[in-house]
Amino acid sequence: MRCAEVRERLRAEKPGEATRAHLEGCPRCRRWWAAEQVSEGRLATALQSVPAPPSLLGRVLAAVVHPPAQPIVDLGDRLLISATGMGLTAIHLVPEGTLPPVVAGPGRRWIERAAAELREYLAGERAFFDVPADLRALPIFSRRVLEMTARIPFGDVRTYAEVALAIGAPRASRAVGNALGSNPVPLVIPCHRVIRGDGTTGGYGLGPALKDRLLALEASVSPLVGRASTGVVCRLGCDRPGPIPEGDRIHFARLADARAAGFRPCSLCRPHAARPLSLGTRA
Ligand SMILES: [Zn+2]
Numbered sequence: 001m002r003c004a005e006v007r008e009r010l011r012a013e014k015p016g017e018a019t020r021a022h023l024e025g026c027p028r029c030r031r032w033w034a035a036e037q038v039s040e041g042r043l044a045t046a047l048q049s050v051p052a053p054p055s056l057l058g059r060v061l062a063a064v065v066h067p068p069a070q071p072i073v074d075l076g077d078r079l080l081i082s083a084t085g086m087g088l089t090a091i092h093l094v095p096e097g098t099l100p101p102v103v104a105g106p107g108r109r110w111i112e113r114a115a116a117e118l119r120e121y122l123a124g125e126r127a128f129f130d131v132p133a134d135l136r137a138l139p140i141f142s143r144r145v146l147e148m149t150a151r152i153p154f155g156d157v158r159t160y161a162e163v164a165l166a167i168g169a170p171r172a173s174r175a176v177g178n179a180l181g182s183n184p185v186p187l188v189i190p191c192h193r194v195i196r197g198d199g200t201t202g203g204y205g206l207g208p209a210l211k212d213r214l215l216a217l218e219a220s221v222s223p224l225v226g227r228a229s230t231g232v233v234c235r236l237g238c239d240r241p242g243p244i245p246e247g248d249r250i251h252f253a254r255l256a257d258a259r260a261a262g263f264r265p266c267s268l269c270r271p272h273a274a275r276p277l278s279l280g281t282r283a
């Protein structure tokens with residue numbers, strides 16, 4: 001069965017076995033169909049009228065969600081960012097209206113890039129940071145804790161004990177908490193994703209209320225975005241796809257869902273690879 005015929009049948013909501021078999025083997029048609037459902041805003045009815053195999057398309061479309069329309073966390077112009085030529089060294093929250101202008105210097109490009117990435121992140125438009133951190137001034141234990149914390153994916157959480165275990169210091173939960181409490185680059189190194197074993201969120205250098213809001217933001221944003229016409233799925237915030245027109249854009253919660261819908265991972269932002277923050281300590 002040809003693609004055009006398959007799409008006609010899907011449009012007519014008369015899929016049949018041959019159509020489903022074609023979809024299983026044709027990523028182009030899977031992408032087309034997923035984009036079609038999203039652009040017409042009829043995911044729920046589509047799922048009822050086209051009984052897709054639960055292993056594949058039903059699951060894909062169930063996972064497709066729209067991004068939030070409004071910025072969720074508004075910190076205004078309150079993030080004071082410092083950097084060396086190697087990367088970020090500090091992020092502070094300062095009172096509104098007290099932010100000094102960025103001055104020339106070796107860290108300027110990192111400061112400007114971090115400011116832009118943070119703005120996107122807080123608006124629910126970015127799920128990763130590309131700007132490096134320079135942690136050379138920190139004790140080795142703190143660096144290990146922060147490096148491990150930088151690997152916790154957007155939207156995910158770990159406990160202090162889990163981070164302690166992951167760095168090979170299972171009895172050092174309290175020391176892990178202290179190291180995270182003095183994280184010099186909060187947000188970019190996501191210490192807000194480390195919570196207490198009893199499920200409460202615990203302390204946060206920028207204030208516990210902000211920690212809760214960041215976790216809520218991440219829980220409501222799909223970290224992956226696909227462009228149906230190219231078949232490439234990116235981490236939210238990747239520069240490569242440029243602005244994706246409505247109708248060509250599909251959000252995914254998980255890479256497995258994007259793959260099932262016929263998308264392949266971007267080679268620039270590499271959503272298929274664990275992405276540790278690049279740290280100045282390594283250079
Ligand atoms: Zn096809």
Ligand SMILES: [Zn+2]
Binds near residue numbers: 233234239269
């Ligand atoms: Zn990308």
